[in-house]
Amino acid sequence: MTTVTTPQPRPEPPAPRGTGDPFLSVRDLRVRFATEDGEVRAVDGLSFDLERGRTLGIVGESGSGKSVTNLAVLGLHDPRGTTVSGRVTLDGQELLGAPRKRLEKLRGAKMSMIFQDSLTALSPYYTVGRQIAEPYRKHTGASRHRARQRAVEMLGRVGIPQPQRRVDDFPHQFSGGMRQRAMIALALVCDPQLLIADEPTTALDVTVQAQILDLLKDLQRQTGTSIVFVTHDLGVVADVCDDVLVMYAGRCVETGTVRDILKTPEHPYSWGLLSSIPRLKAPVDVPLRPIPGSPPSLLDPPPGCPFHPRCAFRDEVAGDRCATERPQLLLTGARGSACHLDGDRKRAIFADRIRPALGRRPEAASPAAAGPEGPDADRTAEPEADRTVADEPAAEPEADQGEGNR
Amino acid sequence: MSGIAMTKAAPAGEPLLEAAGLAKHFPVLDGFLFKRRVGAVQAVDGVDFTVHAGESLGLVGESGCGKSTTGRLVTRLLEPTAGRLTYRGQDITHATRKQLAPVRTEIQMIFQDPYASLNPRRTVGEIVSGPLEIQGLLTPGARERRTRELLEIVGLNPEHYNRFPHEFSGGQRQRVGVARALSLEPKLIVADEPVSALDVSIQAQVVNLLQRLQREMGIAFLFIAHDLAVVRHFSQRVAVMYLGRIIEIGDRDAIYEHPRHPYTHALLSAVPEADPDDDGRERIRLAGDVPSPLNPPSGCRFRTRCWKAQDKCATDEPPLVRLDGDAEGHLTACHFPQEPTVADRGHDVVLDPALAALEGTEPPREPA
Ligand SMILES: Nc1ncnc2c1ncn2[C@@H]1O[C@H](COP(=O)(O)OP(=O)(O)OP(=O)(O)O)[C@@H](O)[C@H]1O
Ligand SMILES: Nc1ncnc2c1ncn2[C@@H]1O[C@H](COP(=O)(O)OP(=O)(O)O)[C@@H](O)[C@H]1O
Ligand code: SF4
Ligand code: SF4
Ligand SMILES: [Mg+2]
Ligand SMILES: [Mg+2]
Numbered sequence: 013m014t015t016v017t018t019p020q021p022r023p024e025p026p027a028p029r030g031t032g033d034p035f036l037s038v039r040d041l042r043v044r045f046a047t048e049d050g051e052v053r054a055v056d057g058l059s060f061d062l063e064r065g066r067t068l069g070i071v072g073e074s075g076s077g078k079s080v081t082n083l084a085v086l087g088l089h090d091p092r093g094t095t096v097s098g099r100v101t102l103d104g105q106e107l108l109g110a111p112r113k114r115l116e117k118l119r120g121a122k123m124s125m126i127f128q129d130s131l132t133a134l135s136p137y138y139t140v141g142r143q144i145a146e147p148y149r150k151h152t153g154a155s156r157h158r159a160r161q162r163a164v165e166m167l168g169r170v171g172i173p174q175p176q177r178r179v180d181d182f183p184h185q186f187s188g189g190m191r192q193r194a195m196i197a198l199a200l201v202c203d204p205q206l207l208i209a210d211e212p213t214t215a216l217d218v219t220v221q222a223q224i225l226d227l228l229k230d231l232q233r234q235t236g237t238s239i240v241f242v243t244h245d246l247g248v249v250a251d252v253c254d255d256v257l258v259m260y261a262g263r264c265v266e267t268g269t270v271r272d273i274l275k276t277p278e279h280p281y282s283w284g285l286l287s288s289i290p291r292l293k294a295p296v297d298v299p300l301r302p303i304p305g306s307p308p309s310l311l312d313p314p315p316g317c318p319f320h321p322r323c324a325f326r327d328e329v330a331g332d333r334c335a336t337e338r339p340q341l342l343l344t345g346a347r348g349s350a351c352h353l354d355g356d357r358k359r360a361i362f363a364d365r366i367r368p369a370l371g372r373r374p375e376a377a378s379p380a381a382a383g384p385e386g387p388d389a390d391r392t393a394e395p396e397a398d399r400t401v402a403d404e405p406a407a408e409p410e411a412d413q414g415e416g417n418r
Numbered sequence: 419m420s421g422i423a424m425t426k427a428a429p430a431g432e433p434l435l436e437a438a439g440l441a442k443h444f445p446v447l448d449g450f451l452f453k454r455r456v457g458a459v460q461a462v463d464g465v466d467f468t469v470h471a472g473e474s475l476g477l478v479g480e481s482g483c484g485k486s487t488t489g490r491l492v493t494r495l496l497e498p499t500a501g502r503l504t505y506r507g508q509d510i511t512h513a514t515r516k517q518l519a520p521v522r523t524e525i526q527m528i529f530q531d532p533y534a535s536l537n538p539r540r541t542v543g544e545i546v547s548g549p550l551e552i553q554g555l556l557t558p559g560a561r562e563r564r565t566r567e568l569l570e571i572v573g574l575n576p577e578h579y580n581r582f583p584h585e586f587s588g589g590q591r592q593r594v595g596v597a598r599a600l601s602l603e604p605k606l607i608v609a610d611e612p613v614s615a616l617d618v619s620i621q622a623q624v625v626n627l628l629q630r631l632q633r634e635m636g637i638a639f640l641f642i643a644h645d646l647a648v649v650r651h652f653s654q655r656v657a658v659m660y661l662g663r664i665i666e667i668g669d670r671d672a673i674y675e676h677p678r679h680p681y682t683h684a685l686l687s688a689v690p691e692a693d694p695d696d697d698g699r700e701r702i703r704l705a706g707d708v709p710s711p712l713n714p715p716s717g718c719r720f721r722t723r724c725w726k727a728q729d730k731c732a733t734d735e736p737p738l739v740r741l742d743g744d745a746e747g748h749l750t751a752c753h754f755p756q757e758p759t760v761a762d763r764g765h766d767v768v769l770d771p772a773l774a775a776l777e778g779t780e781p782p783r784e785p786a
Contacts, residue, residue, distance in 0.1 A: 073617040171772025173706070188481075189707040193772075217480035218644065219704050222688035223770045226703060230776035244618055247690030271694050288622035290651035292674065292689055293696075299629065300651065302622030306587040 033104065034061035035238050036085070036206055041098035043080050043089065043262075052310045054080040056262040058098075061346070062255075064205070067232065067239040069253030069270070071246065071285070073307050077262040078242045082208050084108075085240070086125060087115040102206060121151040123206035124199040126192075128214050133195060134183040140167070140194045141179030148201045166197035170227060189220035196227065203235060210242040225252055246289060250274055255346065258282050261308050261318035264341055266349040278358045279349040280323045283366045294371030301369060317352065325361065329353060434606055434638050435469040435492060435525075440501035441662075442487050446712065459711050461487040463662035464501065466738065469606060474632055474639035476653030478646055478685070480708055483659040485642045489608045492640060493527045494518060523553060526599035530611035532591035536583040542569070543579035546597045553602065568597040572627060589620035596627060600635075607631075608640045613648060625652060646689050650674050655747070658682050661711055661719040664738060668748030676758035678741055678750040681720045684767075686760055700762045705769040718753070725767050726754045 043055040055077045062068045070078050083089050084096050087107060100107040102123060107115065119125075127133045134143060144166055145159035154162065160179070167175035170193040183191055192212065199207055209228070213221040229252055232239060241252055249256055249270060256273040258266040258281065266279035277283055284303035305322040308314050316335045320326050326334035329352040341350040351358065443458040462484040469475045477485050490496040492503065494510065503511045505521050513521070526549075529535040536545055547565040550556055556564060566576035572593040583591055592612060599607055609628065613621040629652060631637050643649050649656055650670055657667040658681065666679040677683055680702075687702040704723045709715060718736050721727040730753050738751040744758070757763075768774045 073619060169772060169775075171705070171770050173771070187707040217708070218646070218688045219480065219684055220707055222690070223703050223705075223773065225690070226773050227770070227776070230773060234776065245690065246618075246692035250692050250694050250696065251690040274692055274694055284619055286692065288619050289692060290622075290625070290647040291693070292647050292650060292686070292691055294651075296651050296670065299626045300622035302626060303619035304623075306589055306620060307617065 035064045035103055036062040036240070037099070037101045038081075038085065039099040041081065041084060041100065042096070043077070043084050044095045046093045046095075047311075050311050053313065054262055054310055055084065056313075058259075058262070058264055059341075060257050060264065060267065062206075062238050062240060064238055065232070065236045066254045067241055067252055069249040069256045070240065070242045070259060071244060071249055071256060072259035073244060075307055075310070076259040077310075078259055079210055080262075081259075082125070082210055082240065082242060086119060086123065086208060087112075117151075120147045120204075121202045122204055123208065124202070124204040125208040125210065126195050126199045126212040128211035134191060134198075136183055139180050139182055140186065141181075143183075144194070144198045144201050147198070151202045162201060163197070166201050167194065169231070170194070170197045170200075171223070172197075189216055189224070192216060192220075192224055193227070196224070196231075200231060200235070200237075204237060206238050206240070208240045208242075211244070212241075213248065214243070214245070221248075228252065246274065246285060258285070261313050262310060263318065263350065265319065265351070267341070267343075268347040272347055276359075276362065277366075278355075278362070279319075279351050280325050280353075281319050282349075283362065284322070286370060287366060291371065298369070298371075317350075325353060328357065328361075431473075432471045433468050434471045434506060435640075436502075436504040437468075437488075437492065438466050438502045438504075439464045440466070440488070440491055440503060441499045442484075442491055442496055443499045457712055460662045460714060461711060462491065463714075465657075465659070465662075465664045467657055467664060467667060469638050469640055471605065472632070472636040472638055473655065474641050474653040476649035476656040477640060477642045477659060478644060478649050478656060479659035480644065480685075482708060482711060484662040484711070485644075485659060486610050488659070489527065489610045489640060489642050493525055493608050494522075495527075523549070523602040524605045526602065526604040526607050528592075528595050528599050528607060528609040528612045530615055532588050532595055532615060533583075535595055536591060538583055541580050541582055542574075542586075542594050545583070545594060546601055549598060549601045555602075564601070565597075568600055571600065571631075572597045573623075587620070588616050589623055592616060592624050593627065596624075596631070600631070604637060606638045606640065608642070610642045611644070612641075614643060614645065621648070628652065646674075646685060658685065661708060661714050663719060663751065665720065665752070666748075666750045667738070668745065672745050672748035675760065676744070676748070677760065678744065678748075678755035678758055679720075679752045680724050680726055680756055683756050683760065684723075698762050699760055701766040701768075703766070703768045703770050703773055705771060718751070723769070725769055726756075728754065 039059050041055050041058040045052040045054060058081060060068065070081065072078055085100050085107065087110065089096055096108060098108060102118070134140070141160060141163040144163040148154055148162050149156065149159040164175045164179050167179055172178050172190060172193055186194060213224050216224065225248065243249060253270045256268065256270050257264050258273065258279065260281050266273065266277060266282050273282060277286060287301040288303055290300060303322055308318055308321065314321050316333070316337055317323070317339050320334040323334065333352050339350045339352045342348050440462060441464050442462040443460050445455045446457045446459060447453040448456040465488060467475065477488060479485055487496065491498050498511055501511070502509065510518060510521055543562065543565050546568055547561045550561050550564065566579060569576045569578060574590060574593050574597065583594065586594065612628065613624050616624060625648065632639055641649060641652050653670065655667070655669050656673040657664045658673065658679065659665065660681050666673065666677060666682045673682060674686065677686065683700065684702045684704050687700055706723065709722055715722050717733050718731040721731040724731065734753065736751045736753045738749045740748060741750050741755055768777060768779050
């Protein structure tokens, strides 16, 4: 049990946490769309913070409100038919309701974005170089010549071969991977402090995705940009994010560091996501464990906990509260989940029933790996849960073999 | 399974479908009024593989490498440009519609897009019973009973018989597509990216369903997907394609634990795993994208992105053969193969010039 809540011995990257004010702060964000069928509550009371130089991953299935959240932060929603409320502050400045002119000035300079579909984001009528140089000129007042030089420099930095020549190409002359690189060059040309990347690699091949993710990480190390990274892929989350926010039906159901979410998740929906994906190192002769049902309609979301129609654990909460009472996101520091199950119960369920089936390599769960502070970290551990952890390596022979093969 | 009697199941392990030198070239036309043939996209350019009864052969590779084209050749939705296709010993390469009729019922296809592949104006019942009706099998009453049974097998409510596709979610629509494919009791299902359009939580539902069909009904699969983890989960054997060729093929353990082709290594290394402790894997970062299949590189097609390429790679096409020390059935097309392990051996291969510059490493060699 103790290992469930104990940080692993490998040190966290020395990113500052809890120092000073967050760079981006979102409070009780609500976004509603008026549609023919009724009101769509796309984002329903979302709060999060992002500190300088860190990457926050927003994960969730399609329609959970990830893109709508980001468009609200960027001030890009069409005001007709859309109601946005809450607070969004960037470096202390309020963005929601800020004059359009000011937002325009911030976008592209202090904050910028990369979208999934680079073909629609880049204009087909202008050369790639011009599309990178223009915002640079606009925001820095640089000369035309200097801005072009900057475009060449940026294209080179993101790995476009022969940037001197390719700067005059049109987007359709680039391959998908090159266009996504050009988008990154465009997003970073003014040294933004906040980068919002909405599924930036979802449309790419896996080898190209790996290049682009590493490129973003390396550039961030150099520039200290804060990144909001939207994805539905937990593998990508593990690769690039420091912190994670799990969204379901327009709400945050769980948040914490990437280790918290991937190693000791507390929310049944997070468990479902982790259990349903196949892994390269997991045993193959056991069926995957899907989440039953499908995501809810946001026109008429379920009452109480939005996940309750699909949740296998609602019976463990007394009085059918899951179907009637909306669980609040309870935070301890930056860690928390929105679920009526109490903390010990959640940890026990994860240790007994969820983690053993994930087919992880056993050493992560072995008592030795808990590190020196392991035994003291959580005294609330239940004795039977302790045994489960100790038994786990034996319960995972396939994972053992996987190790032996290497 | 649900009382469905499976007829004449071919014995497991016997070759069901064999492709030899199979190729599809799409002509590229140019000119205004009078189209001239100016070249050909070599979408599939000579692939050999066998699907045995009851097994799943996975087909992986990056966009445009020819996976879907291979699937459409196998189901004879496309006419092969060259090569030979044999189904249960019968040459079906250029079989006519009439000759194909009995085979057509035994090979079915499931498509990626559960939205586009179902007729929106027909009820689910009509869609699923369509193949039975076309083949003139069973009386209308028996057809309906059978259809309800099929809906139940794929985990849909038989009561949904009269509903329309738009009333279903993506995962449910994919189940409808599966039920339709099952209606003629196929022996082989070609599944082209059957889960990639679905949400992660729903993908697992459909993968489990297909796996149950494979196991309980003994249906063989040609399982096409770009997601290496899904393919590993579903397929006993796996073929890796690159630019219209199979560059490595073998059983699951050979491809995922002991790959030899540099491209297979690069692919596996690029898969992000949802585990922050997932270290110990080698790190390979290629440069650029896949070249155009209009004008593939000479010799080994991977050589423009390969860090081990030598002169020979540009002149001699490497044959797909069993290498020294490899398991039986594990074939690789490479002159200078990798060690058979995916473990990190202490040095990254970073070919991407931008990454190499940022990380202060030099690319191992100048890109050709
Ligand atoms: N009808 C066609 N005419 C011309 N070229 C085609 C045609 N169909 C496919 N191609 C080309 O053949 C190549 C292989 O295509 P195919 O659809 O088989 O790729 P794939 O491996 O399935 O890719 P993806 O992962 O993107 O689905 C591509 O370059 C494609 O553009
Ligand atoms: N302009 C709009 N009008 C009406 N509904 C919308 C609009 N944009 C998004 N939505 C709805 O809001 C919800 C969240 O969408 P989105 O944020 O795009 O999801 P995702 O998490 O996939 O990015 C979805 O139900 C979507 O259909
Ligand atoms: S609140 Fe209830 S229904 Fe919601 S996730 Fe927790 S246990 Fe499940
Ligand atoms: S044949 Fe040569 S170029 Fe091709 S994969 Fe092998 S080493 Fe690389
Ligand atoms: Mg989106
Ligand atoms: Mg395809």
